[in-house]
Amino acid sequence: MMHLIDTSLAYWVARRLGRPTKRLWYPAHLTPDIKVVDGKSLPFFDDWQVLVTAQGIQIVTCLYIIHKQDAFILRI
Known part of the structure; x- marks a missing residue:
């Protein structure tokens, strides 16, 4: 669940700052x-x-x- 929150928050911040979103997916278990x-x-x-x-x-x-x-x- 935390992995989904982290990636969603990163996309939200990028949009909020007016920057293009990039593919941010990474393994959930590091x-x-x-x-x-x-x-x-x-x-x-x-x-x-x-x-x-x-x-x-x-x-x-x-x-x-x-x-x-x-x-x-x-x-x-």
């Missing part, structure tokens, strides 16, 4: 290339650590990561 785990380092970026992943409508709605040396927190 699989991530890489899954991240709380407390582990990011793949290919060992100096960044995953603090929290918040599950949501999408695969990961919110991701907090921290740079290990600088203690810089980033929300994605």
